[in-house]
Amino acid sequence: MASVSAFTTTAISSDGLTDESGIVKPRTVSFCRESNEVIISLNNQPPDATVRRDNTFLGELELRLAATYVLDAVSGRSVQFYTTDKAIRFYTLYHHPILKWMLSFFVVLNLALVLFERPAVPNLELPYWATMVIEVSCIGFFLFRFIHGWSFTLNFWRDEKNIIVLVTIILICIDMLSFLVQAVFGVAVNAVRWSRAFRPLFIVNFAEGRQIRRAFRNIRRTLPNIINVLVLFFITIAIFAVMATKFFEDRLVLILF
Secondary structure (H helix, E strand, C coil): CCCEEEEEECCCCCCCCECCCCCECCEEEEEECCCCEEEECCCCCCCCHHHCCCCCCCCHHHHHHHHHHHHHHHHCCCCCECCCHHHHHHHHHHCCHHHHHHHHHHHHHHHHHHHCCCCCCCCCCCCHHHHHHHHHHHHHHHHHHHHHHHCCECCHHHCHHHHHHHHHHHHHHHHHHHHHHHHHCCCHHHCCCHHHHHCCHHHHHCHHHHHHHHHHHHHHHHHHHHHHHHHHHHHHHHHHHHHHHHHHHHHHHHHHC
16 A cells, blocks of 8 residues: 655745634645655645736646647647637547547447448348447537537537537437338338438547548548549549450350350
8 A cells, every 4th residue: 555644734825725723824835755756736726817927836737738739749639629628628538548448439339330231241230229339329428529529629629520420310310210110110120320421420430540630631632633643544444444344244144054
């Protein structure tokens, strides 16, 4: 067990660190010998930041905000968020590695459903209710992630990526409900899950997909400069495909008959 020793110290200040009797408020300092960590209590900071002077310590909220800005700079994030204590805690939790890995897992799971939905890979098809339960779990986590980001982000609705995520979730839910109604009335045999085409949108429109968005952006900027080469390349492929078809069409007829 770590050995922790605590003691109190005082500092002379006249900017809010003293109580009504004029006695300087004590400050608790804890030291852990095994980890060499020093913990300084910041519960007695002046509530108003405008009364601080050069000899005034920063409050816990300001230290947490400064640490968050440093982590954003290290990680290359540029998210504008509210600077309240609750918003900072939500923002820190949003970027927790476990939640990021969970988002990646549900995105991959949502894309992999195409292997198990009708028409599925042979011997891998699952009942429609099984795939629906899995997709509801994925959509539920996406919605939780969406609301979590909404809770601390400034100008949340000005970002078109958030609107795309919300519209995609709504369209998928509508498609799931319509498919479920058709399955209940026994006409799901001819039903088509048209919302499957929107599933890849979750990859690029969440905050964690900025590298993928950057790659697509680079491709889009490069295409105008190489469009002529691409056209010639596809024409060459088409010519050789037509030539191969003409050369081997007789052999193909012999193989079939």
